[in-house]
Amino acid sequence: MLLLFALSIFIAKTIKVKERHRGLFESMFFNSNTVFVGLPINLAIFGSKSLPYVLVYYMANTTIFWTLGVYLIQKDGETVQKMTLGKIFKKVFSAPLLGFITGVILVILNIKLPNFVMQGASYMGGLTIPLSMIFIGISVHSAGLKNMELSRDSIGVLSGRFLFAPLLMIILVIPSSMPLLMKQVFILQSCMPVMTNAPVVSKLYKADSVFSSIMVTETTIMALIMVPIMMVIITHLS
Template identity: 25%
Template sequence: MRELLSVGAQVGSLFFYVALGFLGRRKQILSARGDKVVSDIIFYFTMPALTVTSMNLKVSGTELTIAWMILAASLVLVVFSYALTVLVAAWLRLPPRAGYAFQFTTAFGNVAYLGFPVAYILFGRLGVFYAAMYALGHNLLFWTLGVWLMQDHEHQVPVWRQVFNINVLAIILGFALALLHWQIPELLFHPLDSLGQATVPLALLLVGSMLAESPVSTWAGNKNVYLMTALRLIIFPALAFLAMLLLPGWDKTARALIVMQMAMPAAAIAPAVARKYDGDYNLISKGVVATTLISLLTIPFWFWLANYHIMT
């Protein structure tokens, strides 16, 4: 119990910023327009900087091999998660639009806005390097399969150019630098590093503001939202945890990180994608808010479990 509380305090320090964002929105210091600006700052400036600087490490051949394996694990786990959501949506007999929204919200996690800060706090720069490789596989599927789910299915053409957004390009650049053992010059590294450090507080302030915008009453009692939450925060990380236990010879940090990435709530950017492509924005927003709120409890639990059974 003492270890669980200790881990909860460690991860819970992240949510100090969430609380500030929540209070800021309730006090009208933050607004929907301000959230859009903050989101753009994170997406276009701070997160690419964090990705590149965190991947600008002198990694060994073994660590590069691990990174490739994490990328492969990401693709397998996300596809498997999606397949399960298809089965659950069929079992619920959801209409097509709601079914696609259910699959989209549940299959894809917040592996960047929340996953990177958690990886950085728990595993350091190497953790972000590994998290970036996980995010590369995840994002390739998010911007193809995920966008397809939100599109008009009379025109089933994935938006391939969305795959190569600035954050995916930053991951590719960072991995190339690591692969070639090229170090960013100090004159450029330090400002990029300072910019990247802003990702953690800004991303979590944004999560808090989103939670304040959608009170619990908007999703309480919705069984579809409950199922989304159970799958996203309990079933998927549990399956990942069991899979990692079956690989005792693999790198401990990589295995623990994969469990934590699978334990992330629904992708914070999902409602914006749904709105852009005319998906079921209301159901997706409820799923994102519910999973994000409940993850404040489940993330410490999964890290404690991974730390106790994998890291030690």
């Protein structure tokens, strides 16, 4: 993600991204929607065994977004409101991450929860995919399909999400000794749509929230095309 950040600066200067949303452009270039889109897609394709790898990627992604990503968006904004260390801490240690940490502790300590708790957690986990799809649908509708357009800046974000991110991840993980499933999950997670938090943060700092909403919509729709293509590629990994 740090390599993608460096690349985003180069791309932004090369294609002359508009100054009013350059920081937002860079933030969307290297941050993925790892939970609302990435989690249900990986669970649907690889099953529950992919969950630890999904959440490992999520930990890095959410930490970088709520620190470096938010800083870049704030630079574009007109407001002087500051993102304090306490607010960043709360955003990074969100419910999914705290749930993941709790689960890791329970596994390490070999603590067995009562059956009714496990069944309840299983039912709630089963809601992940349908609720995520509803949320994504609301986000796409809110942005409005009529506002979509292919500009120089939007093509730059699309290239970051669906070309440079997976290509760089493939170069990094293929030579490594990590498990095959981990390689596949990381590659798939790297080319997920723009984070749905981007428009919210943009509006908070009075940055270009319209541009970020449009990019959430465009990248989410484009993911419907890219995920099958990436599946063909990663199934040939060994």
